[in-house]
Amino acid sequence: MYRSQKLSLRYYTAAIALFGVMIVFGLLSALYYLYPSMLFNVFNFNMSKILHIDTLVIWLLMGFLGAVYWYLPKELGIEVEGMWLAELMFWIFCVAVAIVAVVFLFVQYGSANEFSMWFINQGRKYVEAPRWAAIGIVVVMAVFAYNVIATCIKARKMTGIMWVLVLDLIPLLAVYLDAFPAVTNMSVDLYWWWWLVHMWVESTWEVLIGCVMALVLMDVMGTSRRIVETWLYIEVMLVLGAGILGLGHHYFWIGTPQYWLGIGGFFSALEPLPLLGMVVHAIYDAGTHRMKTSNQPAFFWITAEAFGNFIGAGIWGFMMTLPQINLFSHGTQWTVSHGHFAFYGAYVCGIIAVLYVAKQQTSGVDVLAGRAWKWGFGLLNFGMVGMVMGLLLAGMAQAFYGRAIGGSTLMAFTSASENAWFVSGMWARLFFGFVFAAGYVVLVYDLLTTPKRVPVTRVQLEPA
Amino acid sequence: MDIQDPSFWRAGAISTTLVMIVVLAFLSVDSMSVISVGGRNVPKYDVINHQIGYAYNWSRRADVPVIGGLEPLFGKSVTEAEATALMRTGKLVIQSRACMDCHTIFGNGAYYGPDLTKSWLDPAWSQIWMPMTGKTTREDAMVEFLMHPDKYPTWSRAMPNLNLSEDEARATVAYLKWLSAIDTNGFPANFGQSGKQP
Numbered sequence: 001m002y003r004s005q006k007l008s009l010r011y012y013t014a015a016i017a018l019f020g021v022m023i024v025f026g027l028l029s030a031l032y033y034l035y036p037s038m039l040f041n042v043f044n045f046n047m048s049k050i051l052h053i054d055t056l057v058i059w060l061l062m063g064f065l066g067a068v069y070w071y072l073p074k075e076l077g078i079e080v081e082g083m084w085l086a087e088l089m090f091w092i093f094c095v096a097v098a099i100v101a102v103v104f105l106f107v108q109y110g111s112a113n114e115f116s117m118w119f120i121n122q123g124r125k126y127v128e129a130p131r132w133a134a135i136g137i138v139v140v141m142a143v144f145a146y147n148v149i150a151t152c153i154k155a156r157k158m159t160g161i162m163w164v165l166v167l168d169l170i171p172l173l174a175v176y177l178d179a180f181p182a183v184t185n186m187s188v189d190l191y192w193w194w195w196l197v198h199m200w201v202e203s204t205w206e207v208l209i210g211c212v213m214a215l216v217l218m219d220v221m222g223t224s225r226r227i228v229e230t231w232l233y234i235e236v237m238l239v240l241g242a243g244i245l246g247l248g249h250h251y252f253w254i255g256t257p258q259y260w261l262g263i264g265g266f267f268s269a270l271e272p273l274p275l276l277g278m279v280v281h282a283i284y285d286a287g288t289h290r291m292k293t294s295n296q297p298a299f300f301w302i303t304a305e306a307f308g309n310f311i312g313a314g315i316w317g318f319m320m321t322l323p324q325i326n327l328f329s330h331g332t333q334w335t336v337s338h339g340h341f342a343f344y345g346a347y348v349c350g351i352i353a354v355l356y357v358a359k360q361q362t363s364g365v366d367v368l369a370g371r372a373w374k375w376g377f378g379l380l381n382f383g384m385v386g387m388v389m390g391l392l393l394a395g396m397a398q399a400f401y402g403r404a405i406g407g408s409t410l411m412a413f414t415s416a417s418e419n420a421w422f423v424s425g426m427w428a429r430l431f432f433g434f435v436f437a438a439g440y441v442v443l444v445y446d447l448l449t450t451p452k453r454v455p456v457t458r459v460q461l462e463p464a
Numbered sequence: 465m466d467i468q469d470p471s472f473w474r475a476g477a478i479s480t481t482l483v484m485i486v487v488l489a490f491l492s493v494d495s496m497s498v499i500s501v502g503g504r505n506v507p508k509y510d511v512i513n514h515q516i517g518y519a520y521n522w523s524r525r526a527d528v529p530v531i532g533g534l535e536p537l538f539g540k541s542v543t544e545a546e547a548t549a550l551m552r553t554g555k556l557v558i559q560s561r562a563c564m565d566c567h568t569i570f571g572n573g574a575y576y577g578p579d580l581t582k583s584w585l586d587p588a589w590s591q592i593w594m595p596m597t598g599k600t601t602r603e604d605a606m607v608e609f610l611m612h613p614d615k616y617p618t619w620s621r622a623m624p625n626l627n628l629s630e631d632e633a634r635a636t637v638a639y640l641k642w643l644s645a646i647d648t649n650g651f652p653a654n655f656g657q658s659g660k661q662p
Contacts, residue, residue, distance in 0.1 A: 032576065036621040041614060044624045045576045046565035112556035112632050123559035125573055160470060184548075184555045187499040187506050187646060190572055191492075226470060233473035237480045244484035245491075253581075253651035254570045255505045257498045261649065263491070327653055331571030331579055398575075408652035410588040413578035414619050 001362070002073040004080035004147075009362065010090055011066030012355055016444060018059035018097070019348075023437050025052040030433050033426045047108050050121075050128045051101065056343060057126055058097055061137075063351035064208055065144055068165070070358060071215040072148060076157050081150035082143070089143045096136040100129050117182050124189075126197055127179040134179040141176065145169045160229035164236060165211045172204040187255035194250040201343075202271065202313075203243045209305075209350045210235045216302060216353055220295045221285050231281045238274030246271045249321045253330060261323040268321040272314030275306075282306035295360050297373040297446075301353035304381060308345020312388070316341045328403040333425065334395025341388045352380075355447060365451050372446035379439030386432025394425030505647040509547035512537045512641045518585050518655055526650025537638055538603055547642075553632065554639025561626040570648055577623065582655045584637075584644040592618055606640070607633040 025048050031038060032045040072080050080086065103120060110116025118131045127134060148169065152162055178196040183189040214228040248264025282303050293299040316338040320329040329335070360368040398416045406412025416422060466472060502508045507529075515532030534541070542550065558564065564573030567580050578586075589602045596616050599605040609616050610633040613623035628636065 040622070041624045044566070046562045046574065049565045049574050049576070050562060109562070109626060110560045111629075112553050112560050112635070114556075116556070116560040121560060121562055123562040123564065125564055128562060128565070160474065182556060182559055184552050185499070185501050185506065186555070186569060186643060188496070189555075190570060191495065191499060230468070230470045230473055233470060233477045237473060237477040240477070241480040241484060244481070244488050247488065248491075250572075251495070253648045254572070255499045255646045255648055256495050257505070258649055259491075260495075327651060330651065331568040331573075331575060333575055336575060403652060404654075407654040407657050408579055408582070409586050409656050410578045410583075410592075410618070414621075417621065418619070 002079050003083050004069045004073050004086065005358075007083070007087055007090060008066040008070035009358060011062045011069065012358060014090075014094055015059045015062035015066060015351065016355065016447065018055045018062065020440060020444070021101075022052055022055040022059060023433075023440055025049075025055065027430070027433050027437060028052075030426070030430045034423075034430060043105075043108075047104055051104055053126055054100075054104075054128055060205075060343075060347050060351060062093070063347075063354070064205070064212065065140075066358075067212045067215075067351070067354040068144070068148065070354065071212070071219075072151055074219075075159060075162060075215065076151055076155040078151065078155045080147050081154050082147050085143050086147050089140045092136060093140050096133050100133045103130070104128075114182075122179075122182070124179075124193060127193075129179075131180055134176075137179075138173070138176060141169075141173050145173060159225070161211050161214050161232060164207060164232055168204055168207045168211070171199060172208065175199045175204070190254045191251070191256065194247060194254075198243075198247045198250055201346075202246065203240060205347065206239045206243065206274075207236055209347055210239070212354060213302060213305065213350055216298065216350075216357055217285060219357060220293055220298045220302070220353075221288075223285055223288075231277070235274050235277055238270075238277060242267050242270035242273060249323075249326070252323050252326055265322050269318060271321075272310065272318050275310040275314040279306045279310045294366060295356055295368045297368060297370075297377070298353045298356040298360070300373075300377055301349050301356060304377070305345065305349035305353060308341070308349050308384075310345070312338070312341030312343075312345030316388070328399045329395065332395040332398035332403070333391045333422075334399055337388050337391035337395055340384065340391065344384045352443065359447055359451070363451050368451055370446070370451055372442055372449070376439050376443035376446050379435055379442060381439075383432045383434075383436025383439050386435060387429045390425045390428030390430075390432060392425070393428065394422045397421035397425065507531065507642070507645045508544060509551045509642055510542060510544045511645045512547055512550075512638050513541045514645075516584065516641065516645045518582055518644070524650070527653060527655060528647055528650070529645045531645060537641055538634065539601075547638070550635045550638040551642060553635035554637075554642075557628065557632045557636045558639065561628070566623075569643065571651060576621070579652060580640060580643065581646075581648060581652060582644050584641045585656060587656050588618070603634075603637050603641075606637045610636055 028048045029045065029052050032048065069080065069086070107120055110120035120130055122128055122130060122134070129137075149166055152158055152166065175196045178192045181189075183192070210232055214232045217223040217228050218225060245263055246268040248260045249268035251260035251264055286303065320326055320334055320338060356368065356373070397419045401419050402408060402412045402416030406415055498504045499506050511531060513534060513536045515535035517530035517532060518527055519530050520526070521528045536542070563580070566574050567577040568575060569580050571579060571581070589605055593605045593609050593616060594600070594602065597605045597608040599608055607630065610628050611630065612625065614625045
């Protein structure tokens with residue numbers, strides 16, 4: 001095993017632990033909607049929400065880093081350059097995350113001054129971490145970029161996947177620089193903030209997970225490099241072709257010019273296309289191999305990733321992206337429904353797939369099968385779909401009663417939030433949240449237990 | 465042209481991405497001119513010296529802010545420099561207290577509390593909080609509420625006490641008044657119109 005793959009396992013361990021923290025604070029956040037006096041003035045909803053969404057970002061990022069550190073030496077045939085620096089960064093990353101979590105738990109707020117921005121809470125959604133920690137993330141990502149580029153140079157080898165990965169690192173790092181300013185003008189602040197959030201989630205992360213999935217497909221399914229690279233280029237063309245100006249769907253209502261209504265509506269409506277391409281790709285690969293694979297869990301999670309990404313990010317996003325609908329659906333639990341489905345489909349499923357790839361290779365079995373993973377797969381997917389439906393129900397009630405009929409005032413918001421459809425949607429979200437949590441427990445159990453050895457003759461891989 | 469050749473799609477990916485980046489750069493330059501303070505859609509900070517309304521505009525087919533005559537905040541006009549300093553503090557309050565992890569502004573943020581885009585114009589201030597707090601003006605009621613929100617709950621989901629000083633609360637009120645004057649292409653629609661239309 002390469003040294004970078006040992007680092008990868010550490011990143012996976014940290015990622016799966018933070019996945020659990022994310023679920024705990026997700027459940028807590030769901031409970032506030034039903035028991036609003038819970039922990040009132042002690043630990044309020046916003047801090048729970050921050051810990052829920054920030055751990056989401058961090059564990060996915062750690063999963064991406066782990067996946068690249070796992071595949072980099074395999075792809076280039078040599079150990080990763082600058083490993084001591086990479087290992088140091090891992091520990092700095094973990095310590096920084098722990099300190100920020102302690103500050104969020106026990107300090108929570110500061111006064112309206114720059115000190116609070118630097119050391120307590122920046123209060124910008126997804127990038128609430130104080131500036132010193134945000135700088136830490138930039139340093140970690142810069143070292144990661146150095147590891148990738150220096151290894152390519154040393155290996156004197158550049159595959160198509162590595163080119164895409166290296167070029168993707170530039171915007172990945174550049175847009176994160178917007179995690180620091182506290183611009184007074186809210187319109188300008190949100191304009192650049194969306195560059196960070198959208199360009200990460202709907203562009204650079206999509207490309208990154210595309211690279212990782214390409215490597216996994218070659219590894220797990222034996223798909224040829226020519227096919228995965230062709231699909232990767234098509235995906236990049238469509239993701240960035242639609243996604244860069246698809247940014248415009250966040251610019252409908254923040255003070256920006258009216259032309260964003262047309263541009264944002266048109267291009268974001270195209271955003272499902274690359275995701276549909278991934279579904280076609282997955283079905284094609286599965287058909288080519290007649291569903292046979294040496295790593296069933298990874299294969300099923302890759303397939304879930306393709307479908308989840310298309311339905312969660314694509315269909316659910318399209319459903320509310322046209323400005324005529326977005327005027328009423330924007331800023332409701334409808335958005336939350338889309339957000340949960342999209343993050344889960346696009347990234348969570350993909351990261352779980354690479355965890356199973358690592359599990360098979362570290363445990364040394366030729367075929368990874370068993371039963372527990374199926375329960376984990378079923379519970380996590382069932383739990384997520386249930387949560388998404390509950391949130392959609394609640395969000396539609398808000399859109400119609402709170403926005404369209406009520407006119408978005410405090411009383412309209414209150415009335416919509418007390419509507420029976422909203423309340424039942426919130427109960428459904430909580431129930432399925434516990435189902436999802438049960439799936440997480442089974443997933444961790446399965447990842448930690450030693451797999452049974454299955455005779456390799458039971459599964460015959462066919463060349464693509 | 466061989467569509468089965470990966471280099472064909474690689475060229476497509478590079479050229480498409482570059483074209484989109486260039487278009488986005490041009491649109492961003494134009495957008496900045498519109499959303500900078502004093503731009504077409506975002507008024508100067510001293511707009512807080514004026515009356516602000518929100519009405520349907522038939523030519524735009526959308527609700528738009530209406531800037532009226534003088535109506536100074538807290539009964540005292542401020543200079544542009546004073547207004548800028550107030551806004552700076554107001555924005556830092558919103559960030560330091562993580563307001564947008566409960567509320568939304570322009571629909572962005574969390575969804576636990578109501579949207580604050582037009583909260584300055586919310587009829588609840590005059591109908592609910594002015595009587596509750598015993599204050600005679602909207603801005604005084606807002607300051608009192610922001611400093612002691614847990615004393616004036618209107619429903620089960622109350623706002624917690626975030627220990628705002630009086631200066632911080634006044635700056636936040638100023639910021640919310642300025643926000644309500646931004647042209648947001650009609651979002652939120654029909655604000656405060658429920659029950660008024662035939």
